Amino acid sequence: MSSATTSTPGSATTPGSTTVGGGSGRRAGPLATDLRTVRILWRRETVRFLRNRARLVMGLAAPLLFLFVLGNGIGSASVGLGHYQAFLFPGMLLMVVQGPAVAVGTVVMWDRQSGFLRQMLVAPVRRGAVLAGICLGGATTGALYALPVLALAGPMGLPYHPRLLLVLAEVVLLAFALTALGVAAAVCIRRPETFQIVSGLAMAPAMLLSGALFPVGGLPSWLGAAVLANPLSYGVDALRRTMPEPDTGVPTPAWFHAGPQWWGWTPPVLLELALVVIPSLLLLVLAGRRFARID
Amino acid sequence: MPGDDIAVRTEDLSKLYGTREAVVGLGLTVPAGRIFGFLGPNGAGKTTTIGMLCTLLRPTLGDAWVAGAHVVREAALVRRRIGVVFQEQTLDQDLTALESMRLQAELYGLSRPAARAAGTALLGLMGLDDRSDGVVRTLSGGTRRRLEIARALVHGPRVLFLDEPTAGLDPQTRAAVWEHLRLLCREHGLTVFLTTHHLEEAEHCDRIAIIDHGELVTEGSPRELKSVIGADLVTLRTDDDERVAETVRRSFGLSTETGPDGVRLRAPDGAALVPRLCAELTVPVRSVTVDSPTLDDVFLHHTGRTIR
Numbered sequence: 001m002s003s004a005t006t007s008t009p010g011s012a013t014t015p016g017s018t019t020v021g022g023g024s025g026r027r028a029g030p031l032a033t034d035l036r037t038v039r040i041l042w043r044r045e046t047v048r049f050l051r052n053r054a055r056l057v058m059g060l061a062a063p064l065l066f067l068f069v070l071g072n073g074i075g076s077a078s079v080g081l082g083h084y085q086a087f088l089f090p091g092m093l094l095m096v097v098q099g100p101a102v103a104v105g106t107v108v109m110w111d112r113q114s115g116f117l118r119q120m121l122v123a124p125v126r127r128g129a130v131l132a133g134i135c136l137g138g139a140t141t142g143a144l145y146a147l148p149v150l151a152l153a154g155p156m157g158l159p160y161h162p163r164l165l166l167v168l169a170e171v172v173l174l175a176f177a178l179t180a181l182g183v184a185a186a187v188c189i190r191r192p193e194t195f196q197i198v199s200g201l202a203m204a205p206a207m208l209l210s211g212a213l214f215p216v217g218g219l220p221s222w223l224g225a226a227v228l229a230n231p232l233s234y235g236v237d238a239l240r241r242t243m244p245e246p247d248t249g250v251p252t253p254a255w256f257h258a259g260p261q262w263w264g265w266t267p268p269v270l271l272e273l274a275l276v277v278i279p280s281l282l283l284l285v286l287a288g289r290r291f292a293r294i295d
Numbered sequence: 296m297p298g299d300d301i302a303v304r305t306e307d308l309s310k311l312y313g314t315r316e317a318v319v320g321l322g323l324t325v326p327a328g329r330i331f332g333f334l335g336p337n338g339a340g341k342t343t344t345i346g347m348l349c350t351l352l353r354p355t356l357g358d359a360w361v362a363g364a365h366v367v368r369e370a371a372l373v374r375r376r377i378g379v380v381f382q383e384q385t386l387d388q389d390l391t392a393l394e395s396m397r398l399q400a401e402l403y404g405l406s407r408p409a410a411r412a413a414g415t416a417l418l419g420l421m422g423l424d425d426r427s428d429g430v431v432r433t434l435s436g437g438t439r440r441r442l443e444i445a446r447a448l449v450h451g452p453r454v455l456f457l458d459e460p461t462a463g464l465d466p467q468t469r470a471a472v473w474e475h476l477r478l479l480c481r482e483h484g485l486t487v488f489l490t491t492h493h494l495e496e497a498e499h500c501d502r503i504a505i506i507d508h509g510e511l512v513t514e515g516s517p518r519e520l521k522s523v524i525g526a527d528l529v530t531l532r533t534d535d536d537e538r539v540a541e542t543v544r545r546s547f548g549l550s551t552e553t554g555p556d557g558v559r560l561r562a563p564d565g566a567a568l569v570p571r572l573c574a575e576l577t578v579p580v581r582s583v584t585v586d587s588p589t590l591d592d593v594f595l596h597h598t599g600r601t602i603r
Contacts, residue, residue, distance in 0.1 A: 033404070036401065036404070037402065040398060040401050040402055043398075044387065044390070044398060047389070047390065047394065048387075048389040048390075051389050051430075052389065114383065114384065114385065115381050115384065115385035116386070118351065118385055119379075119381070119385040119399075120402075122349050122350065122351060122374055122379045123374060123399075123402045123403060124374040124375040124403065124404075125402060
């Protein structure tokens with residue numbers, strides 16, 4: 001019956017007389033296969049991004065509106081908040097990358113719904129590599145969104161300093177983390193409607209309590225605790241500490257850099273980044289497991 | 296392990312969802328290079344079976360080999376050797392036809408030039424040359440279906456699985472899809488394993504397995520299956536069905552059924568019987584129809600109900 005079932009994997013290289021397409025091609029090692037899978041999925045994401053112009057415009061419009069209208073409005077309403085536009089800058093960067101991250105999550109949701117992912121599941125590739133490729137694609141599109149915002153550093157009162165390149169690198173990292181979060185949510189949630197509600201409900205307070213829109217130093221203790229528990233707080237703070245000092249001629253006020261503190265200790269920038277990236281990577285691995293499971 | 300001339304073989308293949316039996320003790324042998332139809336009403340377990348054969352579902356019991364590899368123990372090997380077209384559409388709406396082909400080809404390990412070449416060649420084979428730069432979103436349903444079939448073939452699989460391949464297609468497109476499938480089998484030795492609940496579609500297959508309530512009902516070529524019925528269906532519309540039934544029973548020794556559409560009886564060569572029948576009958580006959588057995592009759596014969 002089922003005794004003699006071993007077949008040499010090498011036999012797959014000879015599809016024999018039944019080849020219609022290009023044959024089974026080169027056989028690469030597992031790592032090379034994973035990297036190839038990541039590259040293919042990454043390319044798919046970027047192609048889709050560039051093809052969808054409407055999404056591109058919408059993704060940029062909202063943050064820029066915030067930056068100019070809110071930044072100018074609050075900045076001119078109060079003399080003491082002269083640095084407000086520069087203060088808002090890292091928050092806006094996070095906001096532009098959050099858009100594509102949620103969008104990629106939504107795409108994964110619909111891909112699952114539409115069956116595109118099933119097509120991936122029957123391909124001889126690792127499912128984790130598929131997810132990693134999708135997340136890298138999200139990170140890249142996020143970074144592309146961030147570029148025009150970064151270009152506006154000057155009008156926001158920030159000098160064009162090489163440190164902005166470091167900021168861009170951090171943005172890529174944060175975009176990857178946020179996309180991973182979005183994809184993990186999309187894999188774990190079954191219905192697209194639920195996903196939309198969850199992402200909407202989660203993102204609004206996460207942005208508000210991250211120090212992106214106002215300094216979080218003087219908040220009541222219970223809100224302060226929420227800020228400390230919010231991974232985005234560390235992302236915003238890392239960006240703000242990495243970006244160049246505003247060059248307005250007046251000294252930067254103390255509230256400007258009042259980021260999250262642990263019992264009086266300010267975590268270093270690298271730790272702050274790790275606090276965003278590592279939990280989302282863990283979630284992604286869990287999601288990958290769930291995604292890979294066959295019933 | 297099955298040899299090269301066997302594309303798919305299952306032994307006692309079963310899938311249970313809790314206590315619900317989706318597929319029970321399925322034993323199938325699908326010869327290579329043929330079109331194999333898996334026929335059954337909706338919910339009979341066709342898609343579950345395809346899921347197990349494509350390594351997407353783990354069988355609860357039993358074994359299955361596809362293209363010479365075991366679906367659980369050698370899943371990666373099976374995946375490399377099969378192409379799958381799912382019931383629901385699985386194309387990426389934002390890519391062009393050629394991009395879809397290349398993505399799939401590269402995913403299966405083809406180099407970029409090879410992927411482009413294979414993609415272009417298969418688009419040509421499926422009659423989609425002029426659509427290769429069309430974005431999927433803008434393509435018609437039939438074109439998309441053909442594109443999906445082309446995509447499933449781009450890495451040169453030995454077995455192509457199609458779940459309800461022509462569902463929702465107009466008759467013209469359906470005929471075109473069938474023409475392409477037959478060409479692929481004939482010229483490239485591909486094995487096609489498809490599910491359908493369309494009887495007309497099953498007629499095109501070289502072999503058919505009929506499944507109902509998760510169990511294999513019968514298997515064979517359409518001709519073989521219909522020969523089991525062995526007889527044509529003769530339906531008579533008369534002024535007095537009772538008398539006709541009586542005469543047929545007495546003079547020809549055939550049993551009849553009387554229904555709203557008249558008297559029905561089965562005879563090996565129905566057309567030859569009609570003149571003799573009419574000569575015997577004293578009751579005025581208004582119409583006579585002779586139907587050769589259909590797969591629906593086969594289904595009815597084995598399960599006691601019609602497939603529709």
